[in-house]
Amino acid sequence: MVYTQHFCAKCASEQIRRNGHSGGRAKYQCKACGHQGYFQPAAVEKARQYAQVDQLLLERNSLRSIARATGVARNTIAKRVKKSGGFGPAPAAPSPEKGPTEAVGGLGAR
Template sequence: MQYCPKCASERIVKNGRHLNRQRFRCKDCGFQFTRDTPRGRPATEKAMAILLYTLGLSLNAIARIYGVATSTVMRWVRNFAEKTYEKPSPREAVIIEPDEMWHYLHSKKTNYGSGKLIVAIPVSSLTGNVAIVTSQVETTTYQ
């Protein structure tokens, strides 16, 4: 039995065809619809694609496995990241080009101690690009 996707009523009737697909109309709310099956991929499939991506499989390989476009897999990963993780504030991370690193490091106020924590994260192993993440190191005095 079909239900109205808007009000979940069972009182639906056939209401013509559109692009060779049967169109229906709800007698209770007047909503017209053609699709009786949900669109898109199941959530379990998207979750598995995200898991494969976090394990190191490329977007292209995942797209070939599921038979979708690479941009689709990238959108799944991006949507998951936006819902799950919060963006770091500009005070927490600074990303600069490697040629700017020398000027950035020489602009620090202290010439002693650790000063700033620097972490280099490989972004792409094929191109040799790295992201440099720096942060102020907090010092605590214990008595």
């Protein structure tokens, strides 16, 4: 069994107890100072959501469907697309037109 020790963000005490939940995440309370909070940082959850948004953009889903699936606002998704320069494959550069090849040194097309 893996045990993770939590510490209070204010006083660094180990006297932490669970104190309910909100939004599917457990809340904790420090018995030493009374501070309440979450111990899984929101940045971790946001990073997971944005990774999922990036994957869905690569799969060419619409912004609205991505917003419904991930819970991230459409404007935020649009800003990510704009900042990254788009998520589709880069268009191929047009190749220069090839003209007739000249035979050099007696070698060439017959």
